[in-house]
Amino acid sequence: MPTEDPHLERLGTLDTCAVSDALDALGLPGAALGIHSVTGRHRVSGRAVTVELVAAGTVESPRHLGTAAVDASGPGDVVVVAHDGRTHVSGWGGVLSAGARKRGIEGIVVDGAVRDVDEATDLGLAVYARAGVPVTARSRVVERGWNVDVTVAGVDVAPGDYVVADGSGVVFVPAAHIQTVLDKAELVAAKERAMVAKVHEGASMVEVMGADYENLLAQ
Structure with missing residues (x-):
């Protein structure tokens, strides 16, 4: 996604509370309740590059979860992982965090648990999740697809939708409504x-x- 997107520049000046209030006024959902920063104080805005995770054995996945999304993303992007709220197994880890930081990705949002939280914190990477957990995703969850429509904490998120996150939480804005x-x-x-x-x-x-x-x- 181009970093010169004028909507992103404007979104970067706002906090989640103002954006959530605007969504309320317009009758639109957006706040992803229960997801918070696990790597310290950050303020993130960008456009969603989505990843959908499912239980292992449900589908055959040709790659490790999140890798294609990281490889395709960069400045202006936020990787959004639909992990179905799972807190007993990680949906993101340290090697992915290193890759995301290397590519200049703005931040990571996971609807569930993540691991290697200290590594991501040391990298200065903004990671928002429900919890930290040491349990590996291997043999437990796999990627069904990326850059697909997903649901995160009850909020429908499409690739390219806007994301803003700070100490109050995470809010999504449908691309079709961003101007309003x-x-x-x-x-x-x-x-x-x-x-x-x-x-x-x-x-x-x-x-x-x-x-x-x-x-x-x-x-």
Whole structure:
């Protein structure tokens, strides 16, 4: 994906809360609940390169999971692994993290557990997952496909959809709605910045967060 994508530049200035608020206002799902950073404080935005994992024995896979997605990705991309919420087995590991870092991939999102968390942390790679676990994927899960439509924590994600992740979690934005979501999120962020400015000026919280706050998304 090209890093000069103007939507990515705008998304990179927003946090997950503003984007989630915008999705709420538009009646769109997007927040991937239960997934958080396991490698420290990061702020990531990019476009999804998806991987779908299934139980071993379900399908024959010609390669190790995630490898094709890493090889095809780079700056501006976030590898998104649909691991069906499994926390008893890893859906990502250290060698993949090294490859992702080498290729300049923005970050990794796994709907399930990952391993080699210390390695990814030392690399400075942003990895978002449900948990860390030492258990290998070998003989337990395999890749059914990559760059396919997936579901992550109940959210439908298509290749090329937008991803933003920070300390509050992970949010996906359908590519078809990115312009509208960005417009709304930027308005939300601007209003909240103005509210914080009033706090620093000494205004009371009742004044700052009055009745208008509850109607913020409708304005």
